Amino acid sequence: MVVTYMENVFIQIRRDLHQIPELGFQETRTQQYILNYIYSLPKERYEIQTWRTGVLVKVLGRNPIKTIGYRADIDGLPIEEETGYSFASSHQGMMHACGHDLHMSIALGVLTEIVNCPIDDDVVFIFQPAEEGPGGAQPMIESEEFKRWKPDLIFALHIAPEYPVGTIATKKGLLFANTSELFIDLKGKGGHAAYPHQTNDMVVAASYLVTQLQSIVSRNVNPLDAAVITVGKITGGTVQNIIAETARLEGTIRTLSAESMEKVKERIEAVVQGIQASFQCKASIDYGSMYYQVFNHEELTAEFMDFIREDTDVQVIECKEAMTGEDFGYMLRETPGFMFWLGVESEYGLHHAKLQPNEAAIPAAISLLTRYISFKGTR
Numbered sequence: 030m031v032v033t034y035m036e037n038v039f040i041q042i043r044r045d046l047h048q049i050p051e052l053g054f055q056e057t058r059t060q061q062y063i064l065n066y067i068y069s070l071p072k073e074r075y076e077i078q079t080w081r082t083g084v085l086v087k088v089l090g091r092n093p094i095k096t097i098g099y100r101a102d103i104d105g106l107p108i109e110e111e112t113g114y115s116f117a118s119s120h121q122g123m124m125h126a127c128g129h130d131l132h133m134s135i136a137l138g139v140l141t142e143i144v145n146c147p148i149d150d151d152v153v154f155i156f157q158p159a160e161e162g163p164g165g166a167q168p169m170i171e172s173e174e175f176k177r178w179k180p181d182l183i184f185a186l187h188i189a190p191e192y193p194v195g196t197i198a199t200k201k202g203l204l205f206a207n208t209s210e211l212f213i214d215l216k217g218k219g220g221h222a223a224y225p226h227q228t229n230d231m232v233v234a235a236s237y238l239v240t241q242l243q244s245i246v247s248r249n250v251n252p253l254d255a256a257v258i259t260v261g262k263i264t265g266g267t268v269q270n271i272i273a274e275t276a277r278l279e280g281t282i283r284t285l286s287a288e289s290m291e292k293v294k295e296r297i298e299a300v301v302q303g304i305q306a307s308f309q310c311k312a313s314i315d316y317g318s319m320y321y322q323v324f325n326h327e328e329l330t331a332e333f334m335d336f337i338r339e340d341t342d343v344q345v346i347e348c349k350e351a352m353t354g355e356d357f358g359y360m361l362r363e364t365p366g367f368m369f370w371l372g373v374e375s376e377y378g379l380h381h382a383k384l385q386p387n388e389a390a391i392p393a394a395i396s397l398l399t400r401y402i403s404f405k406g407t408r
């Protein structure tokens with residue numbers, strides 16, 4: 030494959046951004062990088078606004094009737110990178126392990142193409158903070174800056190390590206699950222490791238709790254209506270010979286339906302009450318941030334899939350829904366549009382310290398999305 034100068038630019042941008050991952054609402058260096066790049070483009074072709082650590086750019090159409098929205102998320106994850114890249118994260122304990130570095134570089138590539146070759150309609154590029162948490166989409170939608178340029182249709186992509194480069198996967202209707210974070214704090218009575226009868230051990234209570242939580246999905250949720258409870262982190266205790274007075278579970282709940290989310294939460298509360306009674310401890314539950322499901326607009330999704338089938342050499346796959354969460358669901362609740370997976374073929378998956386997306390997906394996506402936006406926004 031011949032890599033052109035332009036392709037190299039956006040691969041380099043991905044690498045630059047990969048080195049500076051920042052957590053939700055702390056993306057100040059990322060924001061500055063995006064702003065600096067956009068300021069290098071011809072100024073008469075676009076308008077720009079910032080919102081917290083996000084950026085909104087309106088590329089002005091020649092004769093606009095509608096506004097097309099394209100959203101890219103910009104935050105990283107609290108993971109210590111293990112890729113061995115020469116351009117690995119320079120921020121200790123943080124990594125772009127969910128591909129938002131590619132999301133940003135692709136969006137900047139499409140933005141550049143549309144600036145250089147304007148279409149009829151306006152296109153708003155939304156660089157949104159805090160997708161991984163605590164959720165930037167909902168407060169961004171409520172902002173004056175977003176309302177000022179509210180799109181008439183909107184789309185977003187997410188990289189997919191399991192699909193080859195040159196593949197798009199999506200479906201009409203439900204694509205991603207409803208999510209809720211889950212934090213459970215346990216407080217018992219600590220003490221000497223040799224005197225367990227004088228204590229209420231929160232390491233033991235937390236262990237029982239994790240095990241009991243597993244029975245909710247297998248025994249309380251209709252097996253045809255999928256759900257997930259994952260406890261991703263447990264902390265508790267201080268040292269090997271002291272019985273732990275406190276423990277904390279951090280996790281996430283995923284359900285395909287809103288009803289199952291209610292049911293799962295009811296059952297978690299009941300199980301936690303049982304733990305309080307059996308271990309004579311106090312427990313508190315905090316659901317953190319919740320994301321609304323990603324539900325793709327029927328006609329726009331079908332049109333996008335047909336566009337790919339007819340107009341490009343990219344392969345389109347009709348995929349199943351996934352238990353991933355995305356706060357882009359809030360944008361789709363307000364504005365018709367869709368989300369899709371972009372194949373980047375990596376041996377290691379999303380949220381893995383060795384995620385290594387194939388960068389050939391960057392120019393391919395820039396080309397495809399530029400053509401799609403031109404098709405939607407040119408009369």
Ligand SMILES: CC(=O)N[C@@H](CCC[C@H](N)C(=O)O)C(=O)O
Pocket residue numbers: 127160161162187208209210280281282318320352353354355356379
């Ligand atoms: C695409 C993706 O991986 N999204 C995240 C969204 C996280 C939502 C929230 N922090 C939670 O954990 O519930 C995901 O983990 O699916």
